[in-house]
Amino acid sequence: MNIANIFKTLIVSVLLLLFAIDINLIILSITINESILNPDFVISELEYLDFYSNLKNNMIREMGAIKPELASLVNESVSVEMIRLKTNSLIYNFYSYLKYQDDELNLTLSLSDVKENLIKSAEDSGVEIPEFAIDLIQDNIDLREELNEEQITIIERIRTFIYHFYAIYSLLYFLAIVLLLLIFLFIGDIISFLDKIGILLLINGGILVGFPVFVTELLRGKIKGIELPGDFPSEIAIKIANDILEPFQFYGILLIVIGILSLILASGIGIIRKRKEKEERREEGEAEG
Structure with missing residues (x-):
């Protein structure tokens, strides 16, 4: 092997x-885009955590602490679906801003x-709601006013990062092409x-398929016996991590399939090429004869 071939191989x-x-x-970018940067993914995880029902229960407890009768009123007048719609609307608005869809x-x-609904339920039930309790529920609340300068700065940094x-x-796709x-130009042969490429994709795909399993098992071992903030169940934390990493397995399988197809195509082209060469040699032999 001469220096040119060594340099070419390198x-x-x-x-x-x-x-x-x-x-x-x-694939990492796709995974992030389909999970952390996807409001639908966040909403699905909140559904799994039963977030909306828990939020309603917290509201019931807080109002019940003011006046016991208010707990049943909140339970009747505020539905989980109402909480879900309002929360999801905030999530979509937040992501629209982060992704520069809104200014x-x-x-x-x-x-x-x-x-x-609360006032109507109180009137129907004959329960008197304290004036200050009604005043606590404003017609419109701008949650931006609850953010301090540091939190706003963090949001803006996240927005810039996104x-x-x-x-x-987008550049990664162009770079791949x-x-x-x-x-192809350096190899110069379609079969090679x-x-x-087929072998590379097979190896890479296999690693990606096993990566989520490895990470979740590693995470399971790390947080086992550790008390997470807010008494957050470790199994749920592992489940969320697995959901985030799930696209790795899908795209890993996709790479394996593409790799296999690439090898099959290379084999097919090789067979056709050999048959063609054999046919050409046969024709040359007949011509010489």
């Missing part, structure tokens, strides 16, 4: 490594219907190219 190896890193970064952060919570995240996210073209 470049191809580096390009394949960069391509593998790029693919993993793309202003809208965290206005309308409680006029809650107030009306902006750069999506810019890099460029790397594939460079790898498909073989190398």
Whole structure:
């Protein structure tokens, strides 16, 4: 093997490594986009945690502490579905701002219907609601006013990070295409190219499939016996982590499938090429004869 071939092999190896890193970064970006940066994912996790029912129960306890009769009024006038709709609306508004879909952060919570339902239930039940309790429920609450300067700064930093995240996210796809073209140009043979890419994707896919299992088991071992903040159950923490990492398995399987198809295609092209070469040799032999 001469120096040129050694140099060529080295470049191809580096390009394949960069391509593998790029693919993993793309999948990591997709995973983040489909989980942490996806309001629907957050809402589904809140559903799993029974967040809305717990929030209603907290409201019942707080109002019951003011006056015991108010607990039943809150239970009758405030439905879990109402809490769900209002909470989800805030979540969507928050994410719209973080993703630059809205220019202003809208965290206005309308409680006029809650107030009306509570007053109506009180009138129907003949229960007197203390004036200060009614005043506690404002028609509209702007939750932005509850944020301090430090919290606002954190939100703005997250927003800036997300902006750069999506810019890099798009760039990674372009880089993957460029790397594939460079790898093909340096290899110069479609069969060898498909073989190398296929093997790379198979290995990478296998690692990705096992990665969530490894992380969740590692997390299970780390938090076992540890008291999490707010008495948060460790199994739920593991479940949420597994949900976040779940796309890794899907895309790992996808890479394995693409890798297998790539190897099959390389094998098919190789068979066709050999048959063609054999046919050409046969024709040359007949011509010479």
